[in-house]
Amino acid sequence: MGKTQKKFGKGRLDHYYRLAKEKGYRARAAFKILQINQKYGGFLEKSRVVIDLCAAPGSWCQVAASLCPVDSLIVGVDLAPIKPIPKVIAFQEDITSDKCRAQLRQHLKTWKADCVLHDGAPNVGTAWVQDAYTQSELVLQSLKLATEFLVPGGIFVTKVFRSKDYNNLMWVFNQLFSKVEATKPPASRNVSAEIFVVCRGFKAPKRIDPKFLDPKAVFEDLTDPTPNYEAKVFNPEKKKRKRDGYEEGNYTQFKTMSVLDFVKGNDPIAALGSMSEFKFEIPEVGATEEPVEREDTEQNEEPPSPEELHKELKIVKKLEETSTEVKELCKDLKVLGKKDFRLLLKWRLKCRVALGLDKDDEDTPEADQDPTANMTEEEKIEYELQGLQDKEAARRKRERRKKNEQRQKEITRMQLGMLNPVDIGIEAAQVGSDSLFSLKEVEKSGQLDTLARGRMNVIVTNEDAKKKDVDEIEIGENSDEDADRLEDELDVMYEQYQERRAENDANYRAKKSREEHPDSEWTGFEEHASESDGDDEDDGIKFDEDYQSSSDPESDDDDDEPKPKNRNLLTALENSDAKINGLSKTAHKFFGQTVFKDIDGLDSESDSDEAINKIVELRKLQDHHPKAEFDEENRASSGQDDRNSFEVVKEVKEPTKKSWSDDDSSDDEAEHEGRSAPNIDIITAEAMTLAHQLALKEKSKSDVIDESYNRYSMRDRDGLPQWFLDDEDRFSKAIRPVTAEAAAAIKAKLRALNARPIKKVEEAKARKKMKAARKLERLRKKSDIIIEDPNKSEKEKAESIQKLMRKASKKTTKPQVKVVVARGANRGIMGRPKGVKGRYKMVDGRMKKEMRALKRKANK
Numbered sequence: 001m002g003k004t005q006k007k008f009g010k011g012r013l014d015h016y017y018r019l020a021k022e023k024g025y026r027a028r029a030a031f032k033i034l035q036i037n038q039k040y041g042g043f044l045e046k047s048r049v050v051i052d053l054c055a056a057p058g059s060w061c062q063v064a065a066s067l068c069p070v071d072s073l074i075v076g077v078d079l080a081p082i083k084p085i086p087k088v089i090a091f092q093e094d095i096t097s098d099k100c101r102a103q104l105r106q107h108l109k110t111w112k113a114d115c116v117l118h119d120g121a122p123n124v125g126t127a128w129v130q131d132a133y134t135q136s137e138l139v140l141q142s143l144k145l146a147t148e149f150l151v152p153g154g155i156f157v158t159k160v161f162r163s164k165d166y167n168n169l170m171w172v173f174n175q176l177f178s179k180v181e182a183t184k185p186p187a188s189r190n191v192s193a194e195i196f197v198v199c200r201g202f203k204a205p206k207r208i209d210p211k212f213l214d215p216k217a218v219f220e221d222l223t224d225p226t227p228n229y230e231a232k233v234f235n236p237e238k239k240k241r242k243r244d245g246y247e248e249g250n251y252t253q254f255k256t257m258s259v260l261d262f263v264k265g266n267d268p269i270a271a272l273g274s275m276s277e278f279k280f281e282i283p284e285v286g287a288t289e290e291p292v293e294r295e296d297t298e299q300n301e302e303p304p305s306p307e308e309l310h311k312e313l314k315i316v317k318k319l320e321e322t323s324t325e326v327k328e329l330c331k332d333l334k335v336l337g338k339k340d341f342r343l344l345l346k347w348r349l350k351c352r353v354a355l356g357l358d359k360d361d362e363d364t365p366e367a368d369q370d371p372t373a374n375m376t377e378e379e380k381i382e383y384e385l386q387g388l389q390d391k392e393a394a395r396r397k398r399e400r401r402k403k404n405e406q407r408q409k410e411i412t413r414m415q416l417g418m419l420n421p422v423d424i425g426i427e428a429a430q431v432g433s434d435s436l437f438s439l440k441e442v443e444k445s446g447q448l449d450t451l452a453r454g455r456m457n458v459i460v461t462n463e464d465a466k467k468k469d470v471d472e473i474e475i476g477e478n479s480d481e482d483a484d485r486l487e488d489e490l491d492v493m494y495e496q497y498q499e500r501r502a503e504n505d506a507n508y509r510a511k512k513s514r515e516e517h518p519d520s521e522w523t524g525f526e527e528h529a530s531e532s533d534g535d536d537e538d539d540g541i542k543f544d545e546d547y548q549s550s551s552d553p554e555s556d557d558d559d560d561e562p563k564p565k566n567r568n569l570l571t572a573l574e575n576s577d578a579k580i581n582g583l584s585k586t587a588h589k590f591f592g593q594t595v596f597k598d599i600d601g602l603d604s605e606s607d608s609d610e611a612i613n614k615i616v617e618l619r620k621l622q623d624h625h626p627k628a629e630f631d632e633e634n635r636a637s638s639g640q641d642d643r644n645s646f647e648v649v650k651e652v653k654e655p656t657k658k659s660w661s662d663d664d665s666s667d668d669e670a671e672h673e674g675r676s677a678p679n680i681d682i683i684t685a686e687a688m689t690l691a692h693q694l695a696l697k698e699k700s701k702s703d704v705i706d707e708s709y710n711r712y713s714m715r716d717r718d719g720l721p722q723w724f725l726d727d728e729d730r731f732s733k734a735i736r737p738v739t740a741e742a743a744a745a746i747k748a749k750l751r752a753l754n755a756r757p758i759k760k761v762e763e764a765k766a767r768k769k770m771k772a773a774r775k776l777e778r779l780r781k782k783s784d785i786i787i788e789d790p791n792k793s794e795k796e797k798a799e800s801i802q803k804l805m806r807k808a809s810k811k812t813t814k815p816q817v818k819v820v821v822a823r824g825a826n827r828g829i830m831g832r833p834k835g836v837k838g839r840y841k842m843v844d845g846r847m848k849k850e851m852r853a854l855k856r857k858a859n860k
């Protein structure tokens with residue numbers, strides 16, 4: 001098989017490749033040094049001694065041999081053998097070895113080099129095994145040789161790669177040379193990360209700090225001193241293969257640390273991010289791979305003795321907070337989640353208090369570290385005021401959070417039917433004032449009976465009545481402030497992580513928007529109560545608008561402003577004139593829908609809930625005929641209500657069979673327009689299975705309701721962080737059965753959906769149709785005129801119409817535009833080019849190429 005030539009990237013055999021062949025250079029790299037030499041004043045022409053490090057196959061040596069003065073000494077060295085070059089001494093050696101240095105010395109004798117060239121790159125030669133050094137280390141090694149052999153004022157040319165080490169290298173070059181410039185000769189491919197640094201004016205210091213030439217010192221000095229371990233929680237680093245091997249002296253990925261170091265260290269997050277285990281042992285000297293800076297011991301202070309450490313460890317172990325859970329968590333830090341980290345951080349704070357490193361907020365005598373000691377009277381007052389304000393704000397925030405959590409919990413329970421109103425009152429009273437309301441308030445307002453009798457949506461709280469109790473909650477929480485702060489930071493990071501995900505992941509965005517606009521079913525009045533502008537008088541209890549805004553546990557966190565205090569606990573609304581024909585506004589709106597318009601008697605004042613219940617029942621029976629005449633008997637008004645029955649009323653779709661059908665044509669959509677409930681489309685195999693089961697009467701409604709009460713539906717979500725809930729929603733959910741038929745149905749449905757033309761095509765077709773219709777209309781009008789013309793005979797009329805029709809059916813073709821490339825005879829001419837008829841367009845020959853290049857650039 002013949003050799004195939006690569007056409008792209010580095011493998012492309014380009015202009016310089018051919019030129020090198022032409023000129024007899026061993027590599028196209030020759031042009032790089034030629035161009036550098038030209039740019040920097042032809043230094044090779046003035047060099048009598050040149051050392052070429054990493055010279056194989058030897059093109060730089062060839063250039064040097066051709067440019068340097070006739071009797072110059074040119075020495076080339078490489079790991080790979082270099083075929084002999086006239087006027088060049090070449091030998092095979094590793095430039096990082098002492099042997100190489102010795103050989104160079106041997107060849108140079110007492111001379112010094114005017115110029116040291118280095119074009120080394122690991123893994124490009126043939127000596128793969130020896131090529132252990134990284135490019136930057138190789139550069140530093142070559143610099144080392146250069147500093148040894150260069151004359152004062154000499155030139156060092158080296159190749160470097162743009163990497164994180166680049167700046168460090170440049171810094172070192174600048175210390176040793178008076179002029180340092182980076183350049184990329186045209187012969188160097190743009191796709192290559194290489195650039196060349198030309199260091200002129202070697203300073204030839206008498207003594208060079210070995211650190212300047214020590215790869216460890218040069219490349220590690222400037223590494224980020226404080227890695228952000230916190231960020232690692234939500235921004236895990238992309239795992240890279242350890243191509244460089246293990247860290248020096250650390251041949252394991254499992255890192256341990258003594259709990260004492262964790263507790264005493266001032267960067268617990270770093271420890272949590274980098275360690276694998278916290279050991280309940282005293283720290284050995286040098287045992288931790290990453291030495292921990294301690295807050296408690298000053299740099300020059302004596303380290304604690306082993307006895308002291310034992311004592312401290314004992315205290316930590318005996319601490320009440322050092323639970324089995326904490327111990328287990330310490331065993332494998334790499335598998336912990338945010339909640340576990342938080343627990344460990346809290347535990348650390350407690351340990352610090354126990355070890356006397358921190359003071360417990362509760363018994364900290366403020367005078368101990370009185371920051372106001374050096375303040376003027378005015379400053380003191382301001383300081384105190386500020387402190388009070390901060391405290392008040394924090395208290396309010398905590399208070400609201402707790403309140404909301406409690407409310408949320410109770411409302412969820414009530415919605416699930418787990419509580420009746422009396423329970424709520426009792427529970428709230430037990431919990432304290434930080435709940436929905438206090439029973440005393442209810443009693444005072446005289447609404448206790450009303451409350452106990454009926455079902456309610458929301459109970460309004462009286463904020464003032466609670467204030468005195470809130471202070472109690474505050475106790476013991478100050479010590480958690482640090483943990484709170486960390487928690488907040490993590491929450492912010494989680495939000496940012498979600499934003500980033502939303503930006504990059506279209507599926508995620510779609511899912512979110514589905515969550516925001518769910519195709520929820522209408523489940524009765526209560527769900528919509530909050531939307532009805534506080535008109536939900538069904539229970540005789542006013543819906544507090546404030547409540548609505550504060551019921552979102554997240555909404556209040558940023559908002560420290562106190563809410564308006566119009567929270568009268570209960571407001572009797574029996575006499576409210578908001579009722580319309582005996583129905584609440586919501587109910588009135590509902591029965592105002594077209595499906596009810598033929599049902600007589602709904603307007604009558606005597607129509608009460610029982611009649612409505614009957615409607616519901618009737619509709620259930622009639623299912624297919626919602627607009628059927630309502631029996632006279634059923635219209636009779638009757639006694640008192642059982643409002644709960646509304647909750648199960650669902651909108652009945654007209655043709656029932658269509659609700660399960662896969663046909664979602666536009667006609668169908670039009671049919672559904674104007675209805676209150678959305679056109680529910682079955683898109684998952686689970687839903688399809690359920691639909692089949694319901695349709696085949698394998699399952700009843702009550703079965704479905706029963707199934708919805710499972711261990712997942714009763715989950716307590718209050719107070720849990722969003723990231724946790726998101727995870728739960730993803731992984732901890734009921735697995736619904738799927739039948740093969742349902743899966744096949746969904747598959748077929750999706751196939752049909754995909755087979756449909758896209759919107760644009762449909763639109764284009766519609767436009768075409770519309771144009772044709774207009775044309776036809778115009779023709780019709782014209783032919784009408786012809787027919788009505790009294791001066792024409794019937795034959796003439798027929799002919800004229802036929803002519804019209806022929807003209808209309810004639811296909812019109814767009815005039816073609818001829819593209820003329822402006823080259824050769826056409827270049828630079830004004831006006832129509834010779835021999836071109838009709839419409840034409842002059843184009844630049846390069847345009848196509850350039851457009852492509854621009855596109856490529858934009859895509860990068």
Ligand SMILES: C[S@@+](CC[C@H](N)C(=O)[O-])C[C@H]1O[C@@H](n2cnc3c(N)ncnc32)[C@H](O)[C@@H]1O
Nearest residue numbers: 054056057058059060079094095119120121125
């Ligand atoms: C890009 S080539 C040099 C091309 C050369 N300048 C020319 O014009 O022909 C890089 C060379 O660096 C050499 N090299 C890599 N590591 C080396 C080392 N430690 N000691 C000596 N040579 C090394 C490789 O063997 C390879 O031949």
